[in-house]
Amino acid sequence: MAGHSHWAGIKHKKSKADKLRSKIFSKLSKEITVAAKLGSKDSDMNPRLRSAIESAKEANMPKENIERAVKKSEMNPNLNYNNIIYEGFGPEKIAVIVEALTDNKNRTASNIRTIFQKNGGNLGESGVATHQFKQVGIIKIEKNLISENDILELAINCGADDCLSVGDYHEVITEKDNFYKVKIEIGKKIKKFVSSGIEWLPMNKIVLDKEKTKSVLSFLEALEEDDDVQYVYANLEIDNISSLKVLTT
Secondary structure, three states: OOOOOEHHHOOOOHHHHHHHHHHHHHHHHHHHHHHHHHOOOOOOOOHHHHHHHHHHHHOOOOHHHHHHHHHHHHHOOOOOOEEEEEEEEOHHHOEEEEEEEEOOHHHHHHHHHHHHHHOOOEEEOOOOOHHHEEEEEEEEEEHHHOOHHHHHHHHHHOOOOEEEEEOOEEEEEEEHHHHHHHHHHHHOOOOOOOEEEEEEEEOOOEEOOHHHHHHHHHHHHHHHOOOOEEEEEEOEEEOOEOOEEEEOO
């Protein structure tokens, strides 16, 4: 799944990494199952399924896991999931967008509201946070695969809007509607992405000191632990990283 500054990149202990990996696979599997249930089981005929499978491959999910997730869509025909976006403000007034995939709206809303409240935040109405973000396509590439100058030139030639080199990665940013076209073109030169997808990118970032940042990250981690949460976005800047996306799939 896509990732503009993956929360996974902040994890460093093996136990946490293993736990996160399991959660990533679990939620990627859910997205694959839902995509297959809502459309064709043939990824060439189902764009959402194709995107979900590509994300799973980028996360190094085993082929058998992907196939099992597709087959699961036929095993329980009465199981229906809803895509829901929650918005609000966390500690230090950080704007937060939570994307969830749930079979029980009341349960998910209650759980997320509780997490916000316990951390001094507030879950708001639709629109309270999304106006501070814009949806864009982001393709993340390891720096050792291509130089900064070459990826910038490639991104421009492929029709991308911007290209940033942050930490160990290059991040190609595109208009939402132009994302798949740019991804295909870049894919002709770069065979493996760290991640790619449509994300909420903050238009303005908030910089906090170390202690306040730690508090916000604890809050975001609590959100990521909820099984119904797929992605979390925040307008927090960390070590010159322009946005934070918590990868929870």
